[in-house]
Amino acid sequence: MALSEELYTKKEAMLYSQRIAQLSKALWKAVEKDWQQWIKPYDLNINEHHILWISYHLKGASISDVAKFGVMHVSTAFNFSKKLEERGFLNFSKRDDDKRNTYVELTAEGTALIIEMNNNYHNTFHSVLEGSLPLKELYGRFPDFLDIMAVIRNIYGDDFIDIFERSFRNFRESFDTLEEQPTVNS
């Protein structure tokens, strides 16, 4: 490749990279705000809720899975899990087939909390959801962001996407459970 061509390519790459950085910041700040408003009544921060969410949808998870999938440091995952244990939402355990890792699992109270929070999801405003409705109207479905998924797979590995898909498969299946227990939180 000629030097000028290589220079051009490097600049295009930088332009793209800074573009996605800006978009990502704007999107995350909106997501963060929506998330905080939703969980505010429950006295949880985003990391704490994320840990409960992961434990619920993976039906128990190792601290290192929580950290990996929640995109937080292992020490953050551990410390917030401890706080959630103290509040009675999580149990710590070891597994016979995996003595080295510490696992967390929701207690009945933690499960009830997650179900209650999902039931109340639409009681707060979700700007990202509202901002996506015109796309749903136009295309008949919500966007699936396959490009972003591919980039994230390349960064975080197949593991990450596997856990991601597994958690959402469980989430979808849990809809039935939610419907069967409409009075669980009343």
Add this chain to the structure above:
Amino acid sequence: MALSEELYTKKEAMLYSQRIAQLSKALWKAVEKDWQQWIKPYDLNINEHHILWISYHLKGASISDVAKFGVMHVSTAFNFSKKLEERGFLNFSKRDDDKRNTYVELTAEGTALIIEMNNNYHNTFHSVLEGSLPLKELYGRFPDFLDIMAVIRNIYGDDFIDIFERSFRNFRESFDTLEEQPTVNS
């Protein structure tokens, strides 16, 4: 709409919304890490660099534009701008046609800093860029994330996207300037 259908729609919406929340968190954490590694040698935090970046590419901007486009509180934009002024990178000014707003503009030193940082962009690892290269190979170009752009336009308004496009148009044009001044930072 039947009640069960509405319930289903609400659940689909929640599933989508939590899906994009997870993706957005993972993407932003990768962007944030790349960004921090890049700017680390210059003793700047992300907000400070973002303010310089916006001032450079918009060729001067009001504090409220910086806040809006940088997705930060006005007080954050103001306080970090003050620090950048103290370090000699930014000038504050009022404009004759707009007495109410405070504007910031890069000093020669601030401009040299931004150019130097862009010249050194590829000296640090950018996981998001690396993770996007397979898409570029496959499609012949980097993804443009039109879905995300549409969602962000709906959340932040046309203004935001206009400033976004303007800054990247200027960025692209500034490539020529960079090439004409290869020794500006030596």
